[in-house]
Amino acid sequence: MRRPAFLGGDPAFPDGLPFARPQVPPLEAVMSRLATSFEAGILTNGPLVRQLEEQAAERLGAHVVAVSSCTAGLMLTLRALDPSGPVVLPSFTFSASAHAVAWNGLSPRFAECDPLTFQLDVSDARGRLGGAGALVSTHVFGAPCRARAITDLAAAEGIPLVFDAAHGLGATHEGQAVGSFGDAEVFSLSPTKLVVAGEGGLVATRSPDLAEAVRIGRDYGNPGDYDTRFVGLNARLSELHAALALVSLGRLDAHLQARRRLARRYREGLAGLPGITPQVVPETDQSTYKDFTVTVDPDAYGMERDTLVRALAAEGIDTRCYFSPPAHRQRAYAYLGARSLPVTEEVASKVVSLPMYGDLATSAVDRVVEVMADLHAQAGLVSPAEAVVA
Numbered sequence: 001m002r003r004p005a006f007l008g009g010d011p012a013f014p015d016g017l018p019f020a021r022p023q024v025p026p027l028e029a030v031m032s033r034l035a036t037s038f039e040a041g042i043l044t045n046g047p048l049v050r051q052l053e054e055q056a057a058e059r060l061g062a063h064v065v066a067v068s069s070c071t072a073g074l075m076l077t078l079r080a081l082d083p084s085g086p087v088v089l090p091s092f093t094f095s096a097s098a099h100a101v102a103w104n105g106l107s108p109r110f111a112e113c114d115p116l117t118f119q120l121d122v123s124d125a126r127g128r129l130g131g132a133g134a135l136v137s138t139h140v141f142g143a144p145c146r147a148r149a150i151t152d153l154a155a156a157e158g159i160p161l162v163f164d165a166a167h168g169l170g171a172t173h174e175g176q177a178v179g180s181f182g183d184a185e186v187f188s189l190s191p192t193k194l195v196v197a198g199e200g201g202l203v204a205t206r207s208p209d210l211a212e213a214v215r216i217g218r219d220y221g222n223p224g225d226y227d228t229r230f231v232g233l234n235a236r237l238s239e240l241h242a243a244l245a246l247v248s249l250g251r252l253d254a255h256l257q258a259r260r261r262l263a264r265r266y267r268e269g270l271a272g273l274p275g276i277t278p279q280v281v282p283e284t285d286q287s288t289y290k291d292f293t294v295t296v297d298p299d300a301y302g303m304e305r306d307t308l309v310r311a312l313a314a315e316g317i318d319t320r321c322y323f324s325p326p327a328h329r330q331r332a333y334a335y336l337g338a339r340s341l342p343v344t345e346e347v348a349s350k351v352v353s354l355p356m357y358g359d360l361a362t363s364a365v366d367r368v369v370e371v372m373a374d375l376h377a378q379a380g381l382v383s384p385a386e387a388v389v390a
């Protein structure tokens with residue numbers, strides 16, 4: 001058995017294995033897509049943005065409005081829906097889900113997640129809905145949350161429902177595309193996502209009225225006559241970003257296939273390893289695998305998550321601990337007062353996302369798995385304090 005790098009062995013990846021690699025299409029393809037708008041001097045919110053919206057709309061079966069980021073899309077969607085009270089949302093999500101609520105002057109009310117899927121715990125959310133004005137749920141790491149059950153919950157309360165679908169373009173829940181649930185679903189096109197624009201987002205909704213409100217909202221609230229109807233933003237998408245996103249969208253299916261194949265490889269490799277449990281994705285659903293995330297049970301695996309992260313770093317393997325700390329533990333939300341969400345806190349203390357991108361080599365996945373097995377086998381030889389920090 002090889003000697004782990006944190007015990008003085010040679011690193012498994014001397015040149016480093018990155019956590020993510022933006023899946024950029026060939027530059028010439030982006031340039032030729034951009035050329036007509038660029039040469040006509042149309043730099044923002046032009047025909048390429050329109051094409052991107054149309055192609056995404058066709059794929060999702062919804063109206064689509066392109067915006068400058070998922071965060072801005074969430075802010076504008078909530079602004080348009082104008083909830084009448086606090087917004088219930090998971091704490092195990094990226095900060096932007098909660099920030100969009102807070103920027104609208106609304107109070108976030110954090111709910112628990114499921115310990116195996118990491119998705120919003122529907123029955124916990126149900127218990128927190130009294131007097132709530134809206135429900136927001138995230139498709140965590142590209143795996144769909146329980147969108148149908150959550151839709152029923154919001155309908156029973158008569159409140160709007162928004163999905164933070166930042167990671168979810170290409171995912172399906174019970175055979176239905178993520179992007180077609182709730183009042184709206186909002187995607188991110190930032191560099192770590194499967195479809196990239198550089199920066200950008202897509203708001204998908206089946207409501208033409210909501211689509212129109214977001215369309216106006218991304219232009220300061222101005223429908224065209226400069227008499228703004230409400231306080232909007234500049235959240236337009238540029239033609240340059242749209243050109244990149246259009247080429248990237250054309251490669252989405254190949255990219256999904258590659259990530260799903262790599263995720264299967266990780267799952268098979270990690271299957272017998274005590275204490276390492278990949279995110280559970282129900283068989284009826286398809287994840288995008290924006291992230292491949294596992295939990296580390298320190299008793300069964302032999303070391304804490306943070307020690308594993310340091311040991312992997314010593315091997316040259318880059319990882320992330322998304323979403324740790326969870327939103328309700330972040331200083332930005334200290335003003336809400338101390339709250340305890342024990343399941344979320346436990347999940348956040350155990351998760352680690354492993355390297356994942358479309359052109360990650362299968363052999364690299366196998367090597368990461370091997371390293372994790374070796375570390376488990378030799379875990380007793382090292383205390384957390386001895387772990388080498390890369």
Ligand SMILES: Cc1ncc(COP(=O)(O)O)c(C=O)c1O
Pocket residue numbers: 069070071072093094096097138164166167187188189190200201
């Ligand atoms: C779950 C989630 N929501 C929202 C966002 C924000 O997306 P954007 O950077 O496009 O604003 C991110 C960013 O990665 C995210 O992970």
